[in-house]
Amino acid sequence: xxxxxxxxxxxxxxxxxxxxxxxxxxxxxxxxxxxxxxxxxxxxxxxxxxxxxxxxxxxxxxxxxxxxxxxxxxxxxxxxxxxxxxxxxxxxxxxxxxxxxxxxxxxxxxxxxxxxxxxxxxxxxxxxxxxxxxx
Numbered sequence: 001x002x003x004x005x006x007x008x009x010x011x012x013x014x015x016x017x018x019x020x021x022x023x024x025x026x027x028x029x030x031x032x033x034x035x036x037x038x039x040x041x042x043x044x045x046x047x048x049x050x051x052x053x054x055x056x057x058x059x060x061x062x063x064x065x066x067x068x069x070x071x072x073x074x075x076x077x078x079x080x081x082x083x084x085x086x087x088x089x090x091x092x093x094x095x096x097x098x099x100x101x102x103x104x105x106x107x108x109x110x111x112x113x114x115x116x117x118x119x120x121x122x123x124x125x126x127x128x129x130x131x132x133x134x135x
Contacts, residue, residue: 008048015041046123054119055079061112062086065105066093 073079099105121129
């Protein structure tokens with residue numbers, strides 16, 4: 001694996017070339033398609049940069065909610081699989097009524113869900129997040 005350019009940097013160069021060099025020459029329906037491609041490249045670039053960090057944060061929050069200990073997780077795919085497993089456990093606990101008492105667990109669950117949504121928006125649609133925050 002190369003150190004430079006990183007996958008994120010390559011995506012940024014490709015997006016920049018599309019937006020700056022090709023998009024001005026494209027008209028009609030093809031322009032809309034090119035804009036969608038540019039947006040997808042931007043989302044993918046942000047996702048590559050932030051996904052592992054957000055997954056680790058989500059895993060820690062889930063472990064706190066579920067009362068589980070931190071396993072040693074190596075690699076991105078293993079981390080994603082662990083977060084998915086913990087989310088399935090959380091869903092089962094919610095269905096079983098574990099978070100029905102508002103004074104104890106419910107605020108922690110709400111905080112987790114808000115943080116997770118915020119992290120996902122930071123990657124998929126940061127403009128919407130800025131609008132929500134009044135920026």
